Amino acid sequence: MPIAKDHVVSLHYRVSEGGQPIESSFERNEPLHVLIGHQNIIPGLEQALLGREAGERFSITVPPEQAYGMRQDGMLVRVPKKYFAHAGQLRPGMMVPLALKDGGQEWVTVVKVGMTTVDVDRNPPMAGKTLDFEVEILAVREASAEEVTHRHAHGAGGGAHSHG
Numbered sequence: 258m259p260i261a262k263d264h265v266v267s268l269h270y271r272v273s274e275g276g277q278p279i280e281s282s283f284e285r286n287e288p289l290h291v292l293i294g295h296q297n298i299i300p301g302l303e304q305a306l307l308g309r310e311a312g313e314r315f316s317i318t319v320p321p322e323q324a325y326g327m328r329q330d331g332m333l334v335r336v337p338k339k340y341f342a343h344a345g346q347l348r349p350g351m352m353v354p355l356a357l358k359d360g361g362q363e364w365v366t367v368v369k370v371g372m373t374t375v376d377v378d379r380n381p382p383m384a385g386k387t388l389d390f391e392v393e394i395l396a397v398r399e400a401s402a403e404e405v406t407h408r409h410a411h412g413a414g415g416g417a418h419s420h421g
Contacts, residue, residue: 262294
């Protein structure tokens with residue numbers, strides 16, 4: 258069955274940047290289960306999956322514009338320390354959640370820790386990076402109506418509620 262919108266794809270992936278490994282599902286033996294056509298993965302990888310079938314292996318290089326976008330100026334923000342749960346433990350380079358006014362949170366990268374404030378970068382950590390993927394497609398199936406309504410896959414068989 259060729260991969261198309263509203264299909265669930267189970268796959269293994271290895272991603273690197275400039276030859277430096279970033280993440281791999283192969284070693285963990287935890288395949289990613291993704292609902293196609295609902296912005297659950299970066300656009301460049303999703304496009305590369307369309308039309309392929311279970312059993313295929315391929316490699317693809319995804320430019321920043323088709324991955325996490327380019328780094329944006331103006332995304333460095335100075336935040337009072339009181340907005341961080343463990344402000345005393347913050348170090349440059351750490352990824353930490355920042356509480357938002359609407360009650361949600363955003364993951365930010367700590368750039369500098371001052372006496373009363375923390376400078377953070379709101380750019381996604383992979384922004385501006387060209388990513389190299391190795392992919393193995395394990396299975397393809399039609400999504401359930403519930404998965405399409407929820408806009409994400411519910412695991413390999415569709416029953417378990419997984420946010421893979």
